[in-house]
Amino acid sequence: xxxxxFQANIIQTLLIVIVGVILxxxxxxxxxxxxxxxxxxxxxxxxxxxxxxxxxxxxTEPTYYFSATDIAIIGSxxxxxxxxxxxVVAKPRFHFLYIFGSLIFYIWNVYIWYSWSGTLISNILxxxxxxxxxxxxxxxxxxxxxxxxxxxxxxxxxxxxxAMICETLTLFVGDxxxxxxxxxxxxLFGILVILSLVMSYLSKAFRFQWCVAALLFCQFGQYGSVxxxxxxxxxAIGIVLVFLYRGLDGFCQSNPITVQKEES
Amino acid sequence: MxxxxxxxxxxxxxxxxxxxxxLKKSARSFCIAFLLGMLACLFGAYINNYFKExxxxxxxxxxxxxxxxxxxxxxxxxxxxxxxIFLPKDSDILTFLAxxxxxxxxxxxxxxxxxxxxxxxxxxxxxxxxxxxxxVVSGLIGGVGLAFAKRFKPVMIVGTITxxxxxxxxxxxxxxxxxxxxxxxxxxFAMPLAVAAVLAPIVKSNxxxxxxx
Numbered sequence: 001x002x003x004x005x006f007q008a009n010i011i012q013t014l015l016i017v018i019v020g021v022i023l024x025x026x027x028x029x030x031x032x033x034x035x036x037x038x039x040x041x042x043x044x045x046x047x048x049x050x051x052x053x054x055x056x057x058x059x060t061e062p063t064y065y066f067s068a069t070d071i072a073i074i075g076s077x078x079x080x081x082x083x084x085x086x087x088v089v090a091k092p093r094f095h096f097l098y099i100f101g102s103l104i105f106y107i108w109n110v111y112i113w114y115s116w117s118g119t120l121i122s123n124i125l126x127x128x129x130x131x132x133x134x135x136x137x138x139x140x141x142x143x144x145x146x147x148x149x150x151x152x153x154x155x156x157x158x159x160x161x162x163a164m165i166c167e168t169l170t171l172f173v174g175d176x177x178x179x180x181x182x183x184x185x186x187x188l189f190g191i192l193v194i195l196s197l198v199m200s201y202l203s204k205a206f207r208f209q210w211c212v213a214a215l216l217f218c219q220f221g222q223y224g225s226v227x228x229x230x231x232x233x234x235x236a237i238g239i240v241l242v243f244l245y246r247g248l249d250g251f252c253q254s255n256p257i258t259v260q261k262e263e264s
Numbered sequence: 265m266x267x268x269x270x271x272x273x274x275x276x277x278x279x280x281x282x283x284x285x286x287l288k289k290s291a292r293s294f295c296i297a298f299l300l301g302m303l304a305c306l307f308g309a310y311i312n313n314y315f316k317e318x319x320x321x322x323x324x325x326x327x328x329x330x331x332x333x334x335x336x337x338x339x340x341x342x343x344x345x346x347x348x349i350f351l352p353k354d355s356d357i358l359t360f361l362a363x364x365x366x367x368x369x370x371x372x373x374x375x376x377x378x379x380x381x382x383x384x385x386x387x388x389x390x391x392x393x394x395x396x397x398x399x400v401v402s403g404l405i406g407g408v409g410l411a412f413a414k415r416f417k418p419v420m421i422v423g424t425i426t427x428x429x430x431x432x433x434x435x436x437x438x439x440x441x442x443x444x445x446x447x448x449x450x451x452x453f454a455m456p457l458a459v460a461a462v463l464a465p466i467v468k469s470n471x472x473x474x475x476x477x
Contacts, residue, residue: 033416037419043430044426044430047429047430047433050433050437051440054448055328058440058444058448065319065321065325065329066329066333067328067329067332067436068333068433068435069433069436071429071432071433071436072429072433074429075425075426075428075429075430078422078425078426079422079426081422082419082423085418086419
Protein backbone atom coordinates (compact mmCIF):
# COMPACT_ATOMS: atom_id res chain seq x y z
CA UNK A 1 0.00 0.00 0.00
CA UNK A 2 1.25 3.52 -0.79
CA UNK A 3 2.00 5.79 2.17
CA UNK A 4 -1.08 7.68 3.40
CA UNK A 5 -3.22 6.00 0.72
CA PHE A 6 -6.03 5.27 3.15
CA GLN A 7 -6.10 8.85 4.47
CA ALA A 8 -5.89 10.29 0.96
CA ASN A 9 -8.89 8.24 -0.14
CA ILE A 10 -10.88 9.43 2.87
CA ILE A 11 -10.03 13.09 2.09
CA GLN A 12 -11.08 12.56 -1.54
CA THR A 13 -14.35 10.99 -0.44
CA LEU A 14 -15.06 13.90 1.90
CA LEU A 15 -14.42 16.38 -0.91
CA ILE A 16 -16.76 14.42 -3.19
CA VAL A 17 -19.45 14.48 -0.48
CA ILE A 18 -18.99 18.24 0.02
CA VAL A 19 -19.39 18.95 -3.71
CA GLY A 20 -22.41 16.63 -3.86
CA VAL A 21 -24.06 18.31 -0.88
CA ILE A 22 -23.46 21.78 -2.38
CA LEU A 23 -24.97 20.59 -5.68
CA UNK A 24 -28.03 19.25 -3.88
CA UNK A 25 -28.37 22.32 -1.67
CA UNK A 26 -28.33 24.65 -4.68
CA UNK A 27 -30.75 22.58 -6.78
CA UNK A 28 -33.59 24.24 -8.63
CA UNK A 29 -37.13 23.14 -9.42
CA UNK A 30 -36.06 22.37 -12.99
CA UNK A 31 -32.52 21.08 -12.59
CA UNK A 32 -29.98 21.51 -15.36
CA UNK A 33 -29.38 18.22 -17.15
CA UNK A 34 -25.60 18.59 -16.92
CA UNK A 35 -25.80 19.12 -13.16
CA UNK A 36 -27.97 16.02 -12.77
CA UNK A 37 -25.43 13.99 -14.74
CA UNK A 38 -22.58 15.44 -12.71
CA UNK A 39 -24.36 14.55 -9.47
CA UNK A 40 -24.81 10.94 -10.62
CA UNK A 41 -21.16 10.87 -11.64
CA UNK A 42 -20.16 12.11 -8.17
CA UNK A 43 -22.39 9.49 -6.58
CA UNK A 44 -20.69 6.80 -8.64
CA UNK A 45 -17.26 8.14 -7.61
CA UNK A 46 -18.40 8.18 -3.99
CA UNK A 47 -19.48 4.52 -4.19
CA UNK A 48 -16.18 3.66 -5.85
CA UNK A 49 -14.25 5.26 -2.99
CA UNK A 50 -16.46 3.68 -0.36
CA UNK A 51 -15.83 0.24 -1.83
CA UNK A 52 -12.10 0.88 -2.11
CA UNK A 53 -11.77 2.23 1.46
CA UNK A 54 -13.76 -0.67 2.91
CA UNK A 55 -11.68 -3.11 0.90
CA UNK A 56 -8.46 -1.52 2.15
CA UNK A 57 -9.77 -1.66 5.69
CA UNK A 58 -10.69 -5.34 5.47
CA UNK A 59 -7.79 -6.59 3.36
CA THR A 60 -5.13 -4.07 4.56
CA GLU A 61 -3.48 -4.54 1.13
CA PRO A 62 -5.24 -3.38 -2.05
CA THR A 63 -6.48 -6.17 -4.34
CA TYR A 64 -6.17 -5.73 -8.05
CA TYR A 65 -9.02 -7.86 -9.34
CA PHE A 66 -11.48 -6.20 -11.67
CA SER A 67 -14.17 -5.27 -9.20
CA ALA A 68 -16.99 -2.88 -8.37
CA THR A 69 -14.44 -0.04 -7.94
CA ASP A 70 -13.38 -0.26 -11.56
CA ILE A 71 -16.97 -0.54 -12.75
CA ALA A 72 -17.92 2.55 -10.73
CA ILE A 73 -15.02 4.63 -12.04
CA ILE A 74 -15.87 3.60 -15.62
CA GLY A 75 -19.45 4.76 -15.06
CA SER A 76 -18.50 8.06 -13.52
CA UNK A 77 -15.98 8.96 -16.25
CA UNK A 78 -18.43 7.93 -18.97
CA UNK A 79 -20.89 10.39 -17.46
CA UNK A 80 -18.28 13.16 -17.48
CA UNK A 81 -17.67 12.29 -21.14
CA UNK A 82 -21.43 12.60 -21.77
CA UNK A 83 -21.51 16.00 -20.06
CA UNK A 84 -18.69 17.24 -22.28
CA UNK A 85 -20.35 15.74 -25.35
CA UNK A 86 -23.54 17.66 -24.59
CA UNK A 87 -21.56 20.90 -24.44
CA VAL A 88 -20.26 20.44 -28.00
CA VAL A 89 -22.62 22.17 -30.40
CA ALA A 90 -20.52 22.68 -33.52
CA LYS A 91 -19.55 19.82 -35.82
CA PRO A 92 -15.89 19.03 -35.11
CA ARG A 93 -13.20 19.68 -37.71
CA PHE A 94 -10.34 17.19 -38.16
CA HIS A 95 -12.72 14.58 -36.76
CA PHE A 96 -10.72 11.56 -37.95
CA LEU A 97 -7.48 13.03 -36.65
CA TYR A 98 -8.96 13.20 -33.15
CA ILE A 99 -10.33 9.67 -33.41
CA PHE A 100 -6.96 8.39 -34.59
CA GLY A 101 -5.10 10.28 -31.84
CA SER A 102 -7.49 9.01 -29.16
CA LEU A 103 -7.15 5.45 -30.42
CA ILE A 104 -3.35 5.67 -30.19
CA PHE A 105 -3.68 7.22 -26.72
CA TYR A 106 -6.03 4.41 -25.64
CA ILE A 107 -3.93 1.54 -26.99
CA TRP A 108 -0.72 3.03 -25.60
CA ASN A 109 -2.21 3.39 -22.11
CA VAL A 110 -3.71 -0.09 -22.12
CA TYR A 111 -0.31 -1.46 -23.16
CA ILE A 112 1.44 0.37 -20.28
CA TRP A 113 -1.16 -0.65 -17.68
CA TYR A 114 -1.16 -4.23 -18.96
CA SER A 115 2.62 -4.36 -18.65
CA TRP A 116 2.42 -3.04 -15.09
CA SER A 117 -0.47 -5.18 -13.83
CA GLY A 118 -0.58 -8.21 -16.14
CA THR A 119 -4.37 -8.05 -16.59
CA LEU A 120 -5.56 -7.28 -20.10
CA ILE A 121 -9.38 -7.40 -20.11
CA SER A 122 -9.84 -5.10 -17.11
CA ASN A 123 -7.39 -2.56 -18.54
CA ILE A 124 -9.12 -2.64 -21.93
CA LEU A 125 -12.43 -1.84 -20.19
CA UNK A 126 -11.00 0.80 -17.86
CA UNK A 127 -9.26 2.51 -20.78
CA UNK A 128 -12.48 3.06 -22.76
CA UNK A 129 -13.84 6.06 -20.79
CA UNK A 130 -10.40 7.68 -20.72
CA UNK A 131 -10.04 7.23 -24.48
CA UNK A 132 -13.47 8.75 -25.05
CA UNK A 133 -12.72 11.59 -22.66
CA UNK A 134 -9.43 12.29 -24.44
CA UNK A 135 -11.28 12.41 -27.78
CA UNK A 136 -13.97 14.79 -26.56
CA UNK A 137 -11.35 17.00 -24.88
CA UNK A 138 -9.51 17.23 -28.21
CA UNK A 139 -12.79 18.23 -29.86
CA UNK A 140 -13.55 20.82 -27.18
CA UNK A 141 -10.10 22.30 -26.76
CA UNK A 142 -8.73 22.22 -30.31
CA UNK A 143 -11.79 22.57 -32.43
CA UNK A 144 -13.67 25.27 -30.60
CA UNK A 145 -10.56 27.40 -30.32
CA UNK A 146 -10.92 27.87 -26.63
CA UNK A 147 -7.55 29.62 -26.37
CA UNK A 148 -6.13 32.38 -28.47
CA UNK A 149 -2.59 31.06 -28.28
CA UNK A 150 -2.63 27.49 -29.58
CA UNK A 151 1.04 26.90 -28.66
CA UNK A 152 -0.03 26.52 -24.99
CA UNK A 153 -2.41 23.76 -25.97
CA UNK A 154 0.19 22.08 -28.18
CA UNK A 155 2.67 22.40 -25.31
CA UNK A 156 0.26 20.64 -22.94
CA UNK A 157 -0.23 17.75 -25.34
CA UNK A 158 3.54 17.56 -25.88
CA UNK A 159 4.04 17.33 -22.10
CA UNK A 160 1.48 14.54 -21.98
CA UNK A 161 3.36 12.75 -24.76
CA UNK A 162 6.65 13.06 -22.81
CA ALA A 163 4.95 11.82 -19.61
CA MET A 164 3.66 8.76 -21.46
CA ILE A 165 7.11 8.08 -22.90
CA CYS A 166 8.45 8.19 -19.33
CA GLU A 167 5.75 5.72 -18.29
CA THR A 168 6.83 3.42 -21.11
CA LEU A 169 10.46 3.81 -20.00
CA THR A 170 9.58 2.33 -16.59
CA LEU A 171 9.08 -0.97 -18.41
CA PHE A 172 12.65 -1.00 -19.70
CA VAL A 173 14.97 0.89 -17.35
CA GLY A 174 16.80 -0.80 -14.49
CA ASP A 175 16.32 -0.17 -10.79
CA UNK A 176 19.03 2.48 -10.67
CA UNK A 177 17.08 4.80 -13.02
CA UNK A 178 13.62 3.88 -11.83
CA UNK A 179 13.44 6.54 -9.13
CA UNK A 180 14.39 9.31 -11.57
CA UNK A 181 11.86 8.18 -14.17
CA UNK A 182 9.10 7.88 -11.57
CA UNK A 183 9.93 11.34 -10.24
CA UNK A 184 9.80 12.71 -13.77
CA UNK A 185 6.35 11.16 -14.30
CA UNK A 186 5.06 12.72 -11.07
CA UNK A 187 6.49 16.14 -11.93
CA LEU A 188 5.16 16.07 -15.51
CA PHE A 189 1.64 15.10 -14.51
CA GLY A 190 1.77 17.63 -11.68
CA ILE A 191 2.70 20.37 -14.18
CA LEU A 192 -0.09 19.22 -16.50
CA VAL A 193 -2.67 19.43 -13.71
CA ILE A 194 -1.48 22.89 -12.61
CA LEU A 195 -1.37 24.15 -16.23
CA SER A 196 -4.91 22.93 -16.87
CA LEU A 197 -6.17 24.62 -13.73
CA VAL A 198 -4.40 27.87 -14.68
CA MET A 199 -5.98 27.67 -18.13
CA SER A 200 -9.40 27.08 -16.54
CA TYR A 201 -8.87 30.27 -14.55
CA LEU A 202 -7.78 32.27 -17.61
CA SER A 203 -10.39 30.94 -20.02
CA LYS A 204 -13.75 31.57 -18.37
CA ALA A 205 -15.83 30.28 -21.26
CA PHE A 206 -14.02 26.92 -21.23
CA ARG A 207 -13.41 26.64 -17.52
CA PHE A 208 -15.31 23.37 -17.25
CA GLN A 209 -13.49 21.74 -20.17
CA TRP A 210 -10.08 22.65 -18.73
CA CYS A 211 -11.11 21.31 -15.32
CA VAL A 212 -12.02 18.00 -16.95
CA ALA A 213 -8.55 17.98 -18.54
CA ALA A 214 -7.06 18.55 -15.07
CA LEU A 215 -9.15 15.67 -13.72
CA LEU A 216 -7.95 13.38 -16.49
CA PHE A 217 -4.31 14.29 -15.85
CA CYS A 218 -4.81 13.76 -12.10
CA GLN A 219 -6.21 10.30 -12.77
CA PHE A 220 -3.30 9.41 -15.05
CA GLY A 221 -0.86 10.86 -12.54
CA GLN A 222 -2.41 8.64 -9.88
CA TYR A 223 -2.08 5.54 -12.07
CA GLY A 224 1.51 6.35 -13.03
CA SER A 225 2.88 7.34 -9.64
CA VAL A 226 4.21 5.40 -6.69
CA UNK A 227 4.77 6.27 -3.05
CA UNK A 228 3.54 9.51 -1.54
CA UNK A 229 2.90 11.04 -4.99
CA UNK A 230 0.08 8.55 -5.47
CA UNK A 231 -1.69 9.84 -2.36
CA UNK A 232 -1.10 13.45 -3.43
CA UNK A 233 -2.79 12.77 -6.77
CA UNK A 234 -5.70 11.07 -4.98
CA UNK A 235 -6.29 14.21 -2.91
CA ALA A 236 -5.75 16.38 -6.00
CA ILE A 237 -8.64 14.60 -7.75
CA GLY A 238 -10.95 15.71 -4.92
CA ILE A 239 -9.70 19.31 -5.18
CA VAL A 240 -10.10 19.33 -8.97
CA LEU A 241 -13.70 18.14 -8.53
CA VAL A 242 -14.40 21.31 -6.55
CA PHE A 243 -13.05 23.40 -9.47
CA LEU A 244 -15.03 21.21 -11.85
CA TYR A 245 -18.22 22.03 -10.01
CA ARG A 246 -17.41 25.75 -10.19
CA GLY A 247 -16.77 25.46 -13.93
CA LEU A 248 -19.96 23.50 -14.52
CA ASP A 249 -22.00 25.97 -12.49
CA GLY A 250 -20.74 28.82 -14.67
CA PHE A 251 -21.41 26.89 -17.85
CA CYS A 252 -24.96 25.95 -16.78
CA GLN A 253 -25.80 29.57 -15.97
CA SER A 254 -24.89 30.65 -19.47
CA ASN A 255 -26.47 27.62 -21.21
CA PRO A 256 -29.76 26.70 -19.56
CA ILE A 257 -31.04 23.24 -20.57
CA THR A 258 -33.37 21.91 -17.88
CA VAL A 259 -34.80 18.47 -17.23
CA GLN A 260 -38.08 18.42 -19.09
CA LYS A 261 -41.11 16.26 -18.40
CA GLU A 262 -41.64 13.29 -20.66
CA GLU A 263 -43.86 13.95 -23.64
CA SER A 264 -47.13 12.12 -23.17
CA MET B 265 -26.38 -31.64 0.29
CA UNK B 266 -26.45 -31.26 -3.47
CA UNK B 267 -29.08 -28.85 -4.77
CA UNK B 268 -30.34 -29.45 -8.30
CA UNK B 269 -31.15 -25.81 -9.04
CA UNK B 270 -32.63 -26.52 -12.48
CA UNK B 271 -35.21 -28.90 -10.99
CA UNK B 272 -36.00 -26.40 -8.26
CA UNK B 273 -36.49 -23.68 -10.87
CA UNK B 274 -38.89 -25.90 -12.83
CA UNK B 275 -40.86 -26.74 -9.69
CA UNK B 276 -41.13 -23.10 -8.62
CA UNK B 277 -41.77 -21.54 -12.01
CA UNK B 278 -44.38 -23.90 -13.50
CA UNK B 279 -47.35 -22.74 -11.36
CA UNK B 280 -46.52 -19.10 -12.10
CA UNK B 281 -46.07 -19.87 -15.79
CA UNK B 282 -49.51 -21.53 -15.93
CA UNK B 283 -51.02 -18.53 -14.16
CA UNK B 284 -49.57 -15.95 -16.58
CA UNK B 285 -52.16 -16.27 -19.45
CA UNK B 286 -55.01 -15.65 -17.00
CA LEU B 287 -53.59 -12.37 -15.71
CA LYS B 288 -54.10 -8.77 -16.79
CA LYS B 289 -51.29 -6.71 -18.29
CA SER B 290 -49.57 -5.27 -15.19
CA ALA B 291 -49.86 -8.47 -13.13
CA ARG B 292 -48.65 -10.49 -16.11
CA SER B 293 -45.59 -8.33 -16.59
CA PHE B 294 -44.86 -8.63 -12.84
CA CYS B 295 -45.04 -12.43 -13.00
CA ILE B 296 -42.88 -12.62 -16.13
CA ALA B 297 -40.30 -10.36 -14.51
CA PHE B 298 -40.39 -12.56 -11.42
CA LEU B 299 -39.74 -15.66 -13.53
CA LEU B 300 -36.97 -13.91 -15.46
CA GLY B 301 -35.39 -12.95 -12.13
CA MET B 302 -35.31 -16.61 -11.07
CA LEU B 303 -33.85 -17.61 -14.44
CA ALA B 304 -31.23 -14.86 -14.15
CA CYS B 305 -30.25 -16.24 -10.75
CA LEU B 306 -29.64 -19.69 -12.25
CA PHE B 307 -27.58 -18.37 -15.16
CA GLY B 308 -25.72 -16.04 -12.80
CA ALA B 309 -24.67 -19.03 -10.70
CA TYR B 310 -23.32 -20.83 -13.78
CA ILE B 311 -21.32 -17.81 -14.92
CA ASN B 312 -20.04 -17.06 -11.42
CA ASN B 313 -18.72 -20.57 -11.05
CA TYR B 314 -17.10 -20.43 -14.48
CA PHE B 315 -15.22 -17.20 -13.67
CA LYS B 316 -14.29 -18.42 -10.19
CA GLU B 317 -12.62 -21.50 -11.68
CA UNK B 318 -11.13 -19.65 -14.67
CA UNK B 319 -9.54 -16.94 -12.53
CA UNK B 320 -8.55 -19.35 -9.76
CA UNK B 321 -10.28 -17.31 -7.08
CA UNK B 322 -11.29 -18.41 -3.62
CA UNK B 323 -14.99 -18.42 -2.67
CA UNK B 324 -14.64 -15.17 -0.68
CA UNK B 325 -12.76 -13.42 -3.49
CA UNK B 326 -15.38 -14.53 -5.99
CA UNK B 327 -18.32 -13.18 -3.98
CA UNK B 328 -16.50 -9.91 -3.32
CA UNK B 329 -15.29 -9.12 -6.83
CA UNK B 330 -16.97 -11.29 -9.48
CA UNK B 331 -20.48 -12.07 -8.21
CA UNK B 332 -21.75 -8.44 -8.08
CA UNK B 333 -20.64 -7.76 -11.65
CA UNK B 334 -22.09 -10.97 -13.07
CA UNK B 335 -25.39 -10.93 -11.17
CA UNK B 336 -26.22 -7.28 -11.75
CA UNK B 337 -25.31 -7.50 -15.44
CA UNK B 338 -27.46 -10.57 -15.99
CA UNK B 339 -30.34 -8.94 -14.10
CA UNK B 340 -30.15 -5.80 -16.20
CA UNK B 341 -30.22 -7.58 -19.58
CA UNK B 342 -33.97 -8.51 -19.51
CA UNK B 343 -34.75 -5.06 -18.13
CA UNK B 344 -32.96 -3.35 -21.02
CA UNK B 345 -34.78 -5.60 -23.52
CA UNK B 346 -38.09 -4.76 -21.82
CA UNK B 347 -37.40 -1.03 -22.10
CA UNK B 348 -36.16 -1.18 -25.69
CA ILE B 349 -38.89 -3.49 -27.04
CA PHE B 350 -42.00 -2.39 -25.16
CA LEU B 351 -41.15 1.29 -24.49
CA PRO B 352 -42.96 1.16 -21.13
CA LYS B 353 -43.91 3.97 -18.78
CA ASP B 354 -41.42 4.91 -16.09
CA SER B 355 -43.58 3.40 -13.35
CA ASP B 356 -43.76 0.09 -15.28
CA ILE B 357 -39.95 0.03 -15.52
CA LEU B 358 -39.72 0.42 -11.75
CA THR B 359 -42.20 -2.42 -11.16
CA PHE B 360 -40.45 -4.68 -13.69
CA LEU B 361 -37.02 -4.16 -12.13
CA ALA B 362 -38.35 -4.63 -8.59
CA UNK B 363 -40.11 -7.88 -9.60
CA UNK B 364 -36.91 -9.05 -11.29
CA UNK B 365 -35.05 -8.43 -8.03
CA UNK B 366 -37.71 -10.24 -5.98
CA UNK B 367 -37.58 -13.25 -8.34
CA UNK B 368 -33.80 -13.34 -8.13
CA UNK B 369 -33.81 -13.09 -4.33
CA UNK B 370 -36.56 -15.70 -3.94
CA UNK B 371 -34.76 -18.32 -6.02
CA UNK B 372 -31.40 -17.58 -4.36
CA UNK B 373 -32.97 -17.86 -0.91
CA UNK B 374 -34.70 -21.11 -1.84
CA UNK B 375 -31.38 -22.63 -2.94
CA UNK B 376 -29.58 -21.42 0.20
CA UNK B 377 -32.30 -22.71 2.51
CA UNK B 378 -32.34 -26.15 0.89
CA UNK B 379 -28.55 -26.30 1.15
CA UNK B 380 -28.21 -25.02 4.72
CA UNK B 381 -31.50 -26.02 6.33
CA UNK B 382 -34.09 -23.97 8.16
CA UNK B 383 -33.09 -24.83 11.72
CA UNK B 384 -31.76 -21.39 12.61
CA UNK B 385 -34.38 -18.65 12.61
CA UNK B 386 -31.57 -16.03 12.73
CA UNK B 387 -30.05 -17.39 9.50
CA UNK B 388 -33.43 -17.45 7.78
CA UNK B 389 -34.19 -13.90 8.89
CA UNK B 390 -30.81 -12.63 7.74
CA UNK B 391 -31.23 -14.31 4.34
CA UNK B 392 -34.68 -12.86 3.89
CA UNK B 393 -34.27 -9.39 5.29
CA UNK B 394 -30.76 -8.65 4.14
CA UNK B 395 -29.76 -10.59 1.00
CA UNK B 396 -33.34 -10.60 -0.27
CA UNK B 397 -33.79 -6.88 0.32
CA UNK B 398 -30.46 -6.17 -1.33
CA UNK B 399 -31.65 -7.63 -4.64
CA VAL B 400 -34.93 -5.72 -4.44
CA VAL B 401 -33.12 -2.45 -3.65
CA SER B 402 -30.60 -2.93 -6.45
CA GLY B 403 -33.55 -3.63 -8.75
CA LEU B 404 -35.24 -0.41 -7.65
CA ILE B 405 -32.02 1.55 -8.15
CA GLY B 406 -31.84 0.06 -11.64
CA GLY B 407 -35.48 0.97 -12.28
CA VAL B 408 -35.09 4.61 -11.28
CA GLY B 409 -31.87 4.84 -13.30
CA LEU B 410 -33.29 3.21 -16.44
CA ALA B 411 -36.40 5.42 -16.31
CA PHE B 412 -34.09 8.42 -16.16
CA ALA B 413 -31.76 7.14 -18.89
CA LYS B 414 -34.70 6.43 -21.23
CA ARG B 415 -35.73 10.06 -20.98
CA PHE B 416 -32.51 11.51 -22.36
CA LYS B 417 -31.69 10.00 -25.73
CA PRO B 418 -28.15 11.51 -26.01
CA VAL B 419 -27.06 9.84 -22.77
CA MET B 420 -29.18 6.71 -22.97
CA ILE B 421 -26.31 4.23 -23.42
CA VAL B 422 -24.01 5.93 -20.93
CA GLY B 423 -26.92 6.32 -18.51
CA THR B 424 -27.69 2.61 -18.74
CA ILE B 425 -24.04 1.74 -18.08
CA THR B 426 -24.09 4.06 -15.07
CA UNK B 427 -27.21 2.33 -13.75
CA UNK B 428 -25.28 -0.92 -13.97
CA UNK B 429 -22.25 0.57 -12.21
CA UNK B 430 -24.34 1.89 -9.31
CA UNK B 431 -26.13 -1.45 -8.87
CA UNK B 432 -22.85 -3.37 -9.10
CA UNK B 433 -21.15 -1.13 -6.55
CA UNK B 434 -24.08 -1.37 -4.14
CA UNK B 435 -24.11 -5.16 -4.48
CA UNK B 436 -20.31 -5.26 -4.20
CA UNK B 437 -20.39 -3.18 -1.02
CA UNK B 438 -22.94 -5.52 0.50
CA UNK B 439 -20.97 -8.67 -0.39
CA UNK B 440 -17.71 -7.10 0.81
CA UNK B 441 -19.16 -6.10 4.20
CA UNK B 442 -21.00 -9.37 4.72
CA UNK B 443 -17.88 -11.40 3.97
CA UNK B 444 -15.91 -9.45 6.62
CA UNK B 445 -16.02 -10.21 10.34
CA UNK B 446 -17.23 -8.26 13.35
CA UNK B 447 -19.04 -4.92 13.18
CA UNK B 448 -18.59 -4.60 9.42
CA UNK B 449 -20.59 -7.77 8.86
CA UNK B 450 -23.52 -6.40 10.87
CA UNK B 451 -23.31 -3.09 9.00
CA UNK B 452 -23.50 -5.15 5.81
CA PHE B 453 -26.62 -6.98 6.97
CA ALA B 454 -28.29 -3.70 7.93
CA MET B 455 -27.25 -1.82 4.76
CA PRO B 456 -29.99 -3.02 2.34
CA LEU B 457 -32.73 -2.28 4.88
CA ALA B 458 -31.27 1.17 5.57
CA VAL B 459 -31.05 1.97 1.85
CA ALA B 460 -34.60 0.64 1.35
CA ALA B 461 -35.79 2.94 4.14
CA VAL B 462 -34.14 5.91 2.40
CA LEU B 463 -35.32 4.88 -1.07
CA ALA B 464 -38.97 4.20 -0.13
CA PRO B 465 -40.00 7.83 0.53
CA ILE B 466 -38.13 8.94 -2.62
CA VAL B 467 -39.94 6.38 -4.78
CA LYS B 468 -43.26 7.29 -3.11
CA SER B 469 -42.67 11.05 -3.22
CA ASN B 470 -44.69 13.34 -5.45
CA UNK B 471 -41.54 14.49 -7.17
CA UNK B 472 -40.76 11.06 -8.50
CA UNK B 473 -44.40 10.46 -9.31
CA UNK B 474 -44.47 13.59 -11.42
CA UNK B 475 -41.24 12.39 -12.98
CA UNK B 476 -42.47 8.90 -13.65
CA UNK B 477 -46.09 9.29 -14.66
